Amino acid sequence: MTRPLLEVRELRTHFSVGGRGFMRRKSVIRAVDGVSFSIHEGEVLSLVGESGCGKSTVGRTLTRLEAATAGTAMFDGRNILNLSPAEFRPLRRDIQMIFQDPFASLNPRLSIERALAEPLFIHKLVRDRWTARKRIAETLELVGMDAKSMSRYPHEFSGGQRQRIGIARVMILTPRLVIADEPVSALDVSIQAQVLNLLKKLQRDSGVSMLFVSHDLGAVRHISDRVAVMFRGKLVETGKKRQIFETPRHEYTRRLLESIPRIKGRVG
Amino acid sequence: MVLLDIRDLDLSIARGGELLPVVQGISFTVEENETLGIVGESGCGKSLTALAIMGLLEGSAVRIAGGSIHFQGRNLLALAPVERRRVMGERMAMIFQEPMTSLNPVYRIGDQIGEAILQHRRMSRKQVHERVLELLDLVRIPDPERLIDSFPHQMSGGQRQRVMIAMALACDPKLLIADEPTTALDVTVQKDVLELMHSLQTRTGMSIVLISHDLAVIAETCDKVAVMYRGRIVEHAATSALFSNMSHPYTLGLLGSIPAHDQDVEWLDAIPGRVPTLDELISGCAFHPRCFAAKDSCRTVDPVAAAVAPAHFVRCHFPQGNST
Ligand SMILES: Nc1ncnc2c1ncn2[C@@H]1O[C@H](COP(=O)(O)OP(=O)(O)OP(=O)(O)O)[C@@H](O)[C@H]1O
Ligand SMILES: Nc1ncnc2c1ncn2[C@@H]1O[C@H](COP(=O)(O)OP(=O)(O)OP(=O)(O)O)[C@@H](O)[C@H]1O
Ligand SMILES: [Mg+2]
Ligand SMILES: [Mg+2]
Numbered sequence: 001m002t003r004p005l006l007e008v009r010e011l012r013t014h015f016s017v018g019g020r021g022f023m024r025r026k027s028v029i030r031a032v033d034g035v036s037f038s039i040h041e042g043e044v045l046s047l048v049g050e051s052g053c054g055k056s057t058v059g060r061t062l063t064r065l066e067a068a069t070a071g072t073a074m075f076d077g078r079n080i081l082n083l084s085p086a087e088f089r090p091l092r093r094d095i096q097m098i099f100q101d102p103f104a105s106l107n108p109r110l111s112i113e114r115a116l117a118e119p120l121f122i123h124k125l126v127r128d129r130w131t132a133r134k135r136i137a138e139t140l141e142l143v144g145m146d147a148k149s150m151s152r153y154p155h156e157f158s159g160g161q162r163q164r165i166g167i168a169r170v171m172i173l174t175p176r177l178v179i180a181d182e183p184v185s186a187l188d189v190s191i192q193a194q195v196l197n198l199l200k201k202l203q204r205d206s207g208v209s210m211l212f213v214s215h216d217l218g219a220v221r222h223i224s225d226r227v228a229v230m231f232r233g234k235l236v237e238t239g240k241k242r243q244i245f246e247t248p249r250h251e252y253t254r255r256l257l258e259s260i261p262r263i264k265g266r267v268g
Numbered sequence: 269m270v271l272l273d274i275r276d277l278d279l280s281i282a283r284g285g286e287l288l289p290v291v292q293g294i295s296f297t298v299e300e301n302e303t304l305g306i307v308g309e310s311g312c313g314k315s316l317t318a319l320a321i322m323g324l325l326e327g328s329a330v331r332i333a334g335g336s337i338h339f340q341g342r343n344l345l346a347l348a349p350v351e352r353r354r355v356m357g358e359r360m361a362m363i364f365q366e367p368m369t370s371l372n373p374v375y376r377i378g379d380q381i382g383e384a385i386l387q388h389r390r391m392s393r394k395q396v397h398e399r400v401l402e403l404l405d406l407v408r409i410p411d412p413e414r415l416i417d418s419f420p421h422q423m424s425g426g427q428r429q430r431v432m433i434a435m436a437l438a439c440d441p442k443l444l445i446a447d448e449p450t451t452a453l454d455v456t457v458q459k460d461v462l463e464l465m466h467s468l469q470t471r472t473g474m475s476i477v478l479i480s481h482d483l484a485v486i487a488e489t490c491d492k493v494a495v496m497y498r499g500r501i502v503e504h505a506a507t508s509a510l511f512s513n514m515s516h517p518y519t520l521g522l523l524g525s526i527p528a529h530d531q532d533v534e535w536l537d538a539i540p541g542r543v544p545t546l547d548e549l550i551s552g553c554a555f556h557p558r559c560f561a562a563k564d565s566c567r568t569v570d571p572v573a574a575a576v577a578p579a580h581f582v583r584c585h586f587p588q589g590n591s592t
Contacts, residue, residue, distance in 0.1 A: 017422075051426035051454045158542050159310070188310040189481045190558075193525035193538035200535075215454040218527035222536065245529065259455040260529055261462075261484035263511060 003077075004038035005209050006062075006177055011035045011071035011081075013054075013061045031057040033233035034071075039177065044203060044210040046220040046241075048256070049230035055213045058230075059179045062211070063097045064088060075177070093123045096175040098166055100182040105166050106154040112140075113150035116169055123173060139172040140165075143198060160191030164198065171202055178203075181213045196222055217260055221245055229253045270338075271475045272298040272321070272443060277335035279316050279325075279499075281546065287331065288546050291317055292499045294335070298443070301469065303476040305486035305507070307522070308496030309543050314479045315365055318445045321477075322362050323352050339443070357387065361441035363432050365448045365479075370432065371420040377431050378416035381438060388439040403434040408460050426453045433461060440472055447479045462489050483522055487511055495519045498544060498554040501573070505580035515582040515589035517559045553585070561586045 013032040031054045039045045047055050060066045061081075062073055068081045080091060099105045106115055116136045117129070126132045137147035143164040154162055163183065170178060183199065184192040200223050203210055214220050220227060220241075227244040229237045229252065237250040248254045279291035291313040298304045306314050319325050321337055323344065337344045339359075344352055364370040372380060381403060382396045391399065397416075404412035407430040420428055433449060446465065450458040466489065469476060480486055486493055486507070493510050495503040495518065503516040514520050524537035541558040544550060550557065556566040565585050573583045582589075 049454070050456060158545075160542060188543055189483075189522060190309060190525055190539040191542065193527070193536040194540075196527060197535050197538055216527070217455065217529040221529045221532065222527040255456055256454075257529070259459040261455075261459075261482070261488040263484050263487045263523070263526075 002040070004040045005043075005076060006211075007038040007072075007074040008058075008062070009036050009072045009074075011058065011061065011073060012069040013057050013066055014069045030233050032061065035230070035233075035235050037228050037235065037238055039209050039211060041176075041209055042207040043226065044212055044224045046212040046214060046224035046227045047230055048214060048217060048220055048227060050232075051215065053230045054233045055215075055230055056181050059097065059181050059211060059213055063095055063179060065097075093119075093125075093173050094176045096170040096173060096178050098170055098178060098180040098183045101186055106162060108154050111151055111153055112136075112165055115154075115165070116140075116150070116172055119169060119173055125173070135172060136168075139168045142171065142202065143168045144194075158191070159187050160195060163187055163191075163195055167195075167198065167202070171206070171208075174206070175208060177209045177211070179211045179213070182215070183212075184219060185214070185216065192219070199223060217245075217256065229256065269300050270297050271300050271302075271340060272477075273336075273338040274317075274321070275336045275338075277317065277320065277337065278333040279313065279320060280331050280333045282329045282331060283547075287333070289333070290330070290499050290546060291320075294494075294496075294499075294501055296494055296501070296504065298475045298477060300442075300475055301473045302492070303469070303478055303490045305490030305493045306477065306479045306496060307481060307483060307486050307493065309498070310481070311543060311546070312496045313499045314496060315447055318362065318447050318477065318479060321443075321445060322360060323349075323356050324362075358439070359442040361436040361439060361444050363429075363436045363444070363446040363449045365451075371428060373420050376417050376419060377423070381431065381435050384435045384438040399438075400434075403438060404431075406437070406464060407431075407434045408457065408464075409434075426457060429453060430457075430461070433464075437468060441474055443475050443477070445477045445479070448481070449478070450485065451481070458485070465489075483526060495522070498550075500554070500583060501581075502555070502583045503581065504573070505577075509577060509580045513577065513580065513589040515576050515580070515587035516555075516584050517561045517586075517588060518555050520588055521558075521560075553583075561588065 011032055012034055015029045015031055017027055017029055035058060037045065047058060049055055057066060061068050072079045073081050080088060113136055117132045120126045120132050120135060126135060136150055140147050140150060145161065145164055184195050187195060196219055212223055224241050226239065227241055228235050229250065231252045237253050244253060248257055275295050277291060277294045280287040281290050294317060296304060308314055316330055320332060332345060339355065378400050381400045385396055385399055400416060401412050404415065409415055409427060409430050436444060450461050453461065465476060468474065478490055490507050492506045494501045495516060497518050503519045514523060521539035525539055527536055539558050552567045552569055553571055556562040571583050571585045573581045576582050576587050576589050
């Protein structure tokens with residue numbers, strides 16, 4: 001393979017907490033503490049691990065929602081961690097994030113059309129409403145929704161539909177890297193499968209690269225090419241999906257796989 | 269011996285001058301030392317059923333429209349509120365689905381657990397403190413000495429969930445209702461928490477009602493299972509019977525939509541369509557618009573629960589299992 005699209009080296013993101021009040025010591029939380037990985041064009045890398053191990057913080061640092069403490073993240077040859085906000089702005093279109101909560105990520109006062117038009121205008125991808133509307137209609141159909149739904153408001157949709165809209169809002173920008181942080185865990189079980197299938201299909205058809213953050217190992221197996229296992233701020237193992245699931249090397253990975261509840265006597 | 273016996277429970281929600289049925293004719297029993305699992309779509313009425321048992325619907329828009337809830341032989345719905353709260357406080361405990369809304373944000377978590385202990389037992393401050401640490405340790409909270417002084421917002425979702433579990437276990441309940449107790453947790457912690465509940469059950473003989481959307485969690489931990497769809501129990505059986513002979517198309521759909529971690533499949537068998545809203549009227553069987561097995565009769569006639577095997581009930585015109 002050629003040069004990776006994203007190459008993260010020794011990434012650290014620390015938070016300092018406490019310090020106020022009588023006798024309370026200030027302490028440092030090393031949420032991400034020396035993480036290195038790379039993602040190639042068209043590849044899906046999953047990040048799995050214990051609750052609180054720092055997965056979301058990795059994603060949030062790469063989209064610059066948190067400031068990195070140290071390390072580099074080369075995207076297309078440039079270190080995105082030390083670009084100025086003005087230098088980073090054009091890259092926002094290329095690096096998009098899908099959030100866990102489909103309810104919180106849509107503005108309740110904006111129609112779906114406006115919610116999807118906004119990023120198109122911000123990134124100057126269209127100049128007029130007609131072109132925008134055409135793009136929006138196409139993208140809604142792409143995520144399996146009726147183009148007519150663009151005149152409606154978020155509260156008129158179910159959780160699964162809102163997550164589709166969230167995905168549409170990301171895909172309409174034709175990003176090069178999508179960071180999806182637990183994109184299906186807030187959804188109903190029967191709807192999770194629909195959205196996972198959709199993400200996989202969109203990823204294949206568009207060839208976008210993806211960092212898929214999840215604690216659902218079934219979903220991870222379904223969608224990824226490679227898997228990185230995180231434990232207390234560090235990666236303990238990275239490998240091809242098959243290798244991680246079938247011949248895990250690190251003790252924590254083995255424990256993770258052994259802990260998955262199983263359905264015995266599956267119906268055939 | 270039967271500890272909890274629910275018969276034909278109906279719950280309705282008052283909305284805009286109307287009463288919308290939300291739980292319809294639910295019946296099940298839980299024996300001492302037994303675990304019942306309830307699984308189903310989001311919004312199908314699992315949490316409301318739990319809140320009805322706990323007597324926590326007063327003051328909400330939800331009404332108990334019919335049926336009975338017997339606990340240790342007494343109908344809780346016929347008791348005076350004071351008496352009812354006493355039974356409930358002493359012998360039942362619940363782990364709530366949303367720990368953030370059920371923990372008090374302005375009190376340190378150690379004090380909240382201590383409070384729960386003191387409601388049931390007299391102890392010195394020092395004993396309470398020790399018991400709190402013991403409980404936090406039991407639910408595998410790392411560094412309990414430090415966390416005991418935290419406020420809820422200073423903890424991760426998983427940590428808050430474990431605090432809720434510690435509080436529920438503080439009083440050695442006869443009946444523990446656990447509403448999605450491990451959904452926010454990763455599998456290693458989930459395993460510990462489920463094992464913890466099981467070992468307490470072995471020791472104290474308590475009964476558990478475990479609400480989960482995760483069929484695998486139910487399969488591993490429950491003696492019997494009730495599958496709910498849109499306010500009704502659509503399939504009900506002993507766990508082994510259910511998993512060896514799944515009969516309702518919805519139950520099969522749930523199983524099919526779980527991505528497997530031990531094999532590669534190209535596409536998941538998702539259940540098509542979406543979860544209906546409460547005010548949508550669906551004629552016939554409520555699942556028919558999404559059902560692969562639906563025929564004309566499903567669109568017009570609502571099926572009743574029928575046995576496909578001894579003690580295995582299914583509400584479907586065309587059950588899919590192998591013993592029909
Ligand atoms: N803004 C913040 N200030 C202080 N600590 C934080 C902050 N954000 C995250 N943390 C801490 O950093 C650690 C990692 O958090 P993060 O949200 O990345 O975990 P995660 O792996 O995504 O967990 P989960 O699976 O529960 O979502 C946690 O201990 C968390 O409490
Ligand atoms: N206090 C309330 N007032 C009005 N409607 C309510 C109230 N609580 C719940 N509902 C509605 O009743 C229905 C059943 O809710 P319930 O919380 O029992 O669902 P659930 O099966 O627990 O779902 P989930 O898996 O999402 O937790 C839902 O449609 C919900 O919106
Ligand atoms: Mg997270
Ligand atoms: Mg619920």
